[in-house]
Amino acid sequence: MTTDPATSAVPGASAWRPSERQQERDAYRRGRTRRSFAVAAVSTVALAAVAVAGLVSSPGWPRVKASFLDPEVARASLPAVLDGLWLNVRVMAVSAVVIVVVALLLALARTLPGPVFFPVRALATAYVDVFRGLPLILVLLLVGFGLPGLRLTGVPTSAVVLGGLALVLTYSAYVAEVFRAGIESVHPSQVAAARALGLSRGQSLRHVVLPQAVRRVVPPLLNDLVALSKDSGLISILGAIDAVRAAQIETARYANFTPYVVAGLLFVALTIPLTRLTDALARRSGWLGAQSAATGGGAAR
Amino acid sequence: MPDAARDDAAPLLSVQAVRKAFGAHVVLDDVSLDVHRHQVVALIGASGSGKSTLLRCIDLLEDVDDGVIELEGRDITDPRLDADAARARIGMVFQSYNLFPHRRVLDNLTLAPRLVRRTPRAEAEERARTALDRVGLARKADAFPDQLSGGEQQRVAIARALVMEPAILLLDEVTSALDPELVGEVLELLADLKRSGMTMLLATHEMGFAREVADEVCFLHAGQVHERGPAHQVLGDPRRERTREFLRRVTG
Helix, strand or coil, X not given: CCCCHHHHXXXXXXXXXXXXXXXXXXXXXXXXXXXXXXXXXXXXXXXXHHHHHHHHHCCCHHHHHHXXXXXXXXXXXXXXXXXXXXXXXXXXXXXXXXXXXXXXXXXXXXXXXXXXXXXXXXXXXXXXXXXXXXXXXXXXXXXXXXXXXXXXXXXXXXXXXXXXXXXXXXXXXXXXXXXXXXXXXXXXXXXXXXXHXXXXXXXXXXXXXXXXXXXXXXXXXXXXHHHHHHHHHHXXXXXXXCHHHHHHHHHHHHCCCHHHHHHHHHHHHHHHHHHHXXXXXXXXXXXXXXHHHHHCCCCCC | CHHHHHCCCCCCEEEEEEEEEEXXXXXXXXXXXXXXCCXXXXXXXCCCCCHHHHHHHHCCCCCCCEEEEEECCEECCCCCCCXXXXXXXXXXXXXXXXXXXXXXXXHHXXXXXXXXXXXXXXXXXXXXXXXXXXXXXXHHCCCCXXXXXXXXXXXXXXXXXXXXXXXXXXXXXXXCCCCHHHHHHHHHHHHHHHHCCCCEXXXXXXXXXXXXXXXXXXXXXXXXXXXXXXXXXXXXXXXXXXXXXXXXXXXX
């Protein structure tokens, strides 16, 4: 924790001025910081220059550039791909909500105690085992083409709904395990304290264990959400016109691969804010954890 | 300067005009304090008076905002200095032991000698067993920390600091987290260390122990050394009102 003289010269610490020695130290530290910034900047630029030079000097570059990076095609295909991306966003948002609910129920089912609940536990465990093991693309194909094949009344036939269902089936299994890890990470003494106050098992879970568990698993959950936002592109194999499918159509229209690059950039732009949010949350909880462990409950506030 | 390190009259540890603030909260405000070789100095004071922060600053776990801390005549607060090397010369024992729960007792002790001093495993383990024997826990070498009582864990933590053969041992309220019947075994160990000549600076709430073992007592108040002197004088016949008030409160 380096302290900048500007921030330590706070009101209430009015009389204090850094000594000459301290000013010299602060100057030295600022110099070190400047130096490492400079080293980082120069090495980043150098690395980027080498990568670009390598790319541009490769023998196939002119052809790749023409067929993947055509600004005209990019501009022309953008509206259609954006339209498709809007479908991805909606599928992702709706599935995410359903996934969290289903996953939480699955996780809770797996923590139910006693022989009475054995079937529930076994079912939830089997579900998680199966859907964590199945490749998402297989689930998509089986749900997308198998379910309508049953010709049951009430079974949706829309590729979007079926695709979303497949996403929910697979991701619920993953997210359930994240929740379960969170629940099991809450120390048993917390349950003991809640039960000692007369709370029932359910009440302890609802008001003491789950709030702590959920807080702990937010970063991994957001990580799964980022993965979901990309995997929502897989519903295109069922025929839904999402960003990937739209890019495919545009690629065929212009006989040029640039729309794929456009779709790729849009997906990245979509997930970057999510990734940053995950980082920020992880850093915050990491920082809090390190801080409380460092002070060790000592006198340092 | 380096010659001062050889001179027994020069303090082993010299804290000079140290200041440390967390945001607007000034915890240490112009603290100065010397510890000589083979001396035991006890820091007393209310919670929040800066005892832990001072120890953490000396072990360079916190950067001071101003002032100088010299160990063996060298300014360890100089940012040009390798802080890891300085920390390796200083032993620190924490209030809540801070043992590594994923490693056996023996491995807790051999970790630093092997990584920092590059001691071969066999030699490091031999020294670790000697250190464990010294704190009376040789039979617990293969246990995991959570299989030990609090007092045993704290003795392991002390042994872990001792295997690095530190110039000075800093102890941060090492008995505060212990059950009363386990406090004795740790204090006994510290008294034994004092007899062997170990230099120690300890923050403590155990006034009886401070009087018995410490050569000097330092009363911290409002981020400053409010009173310091021989243990029997500060604890028995304090000169300043604040010190008297504090001692009345803690001794009841």
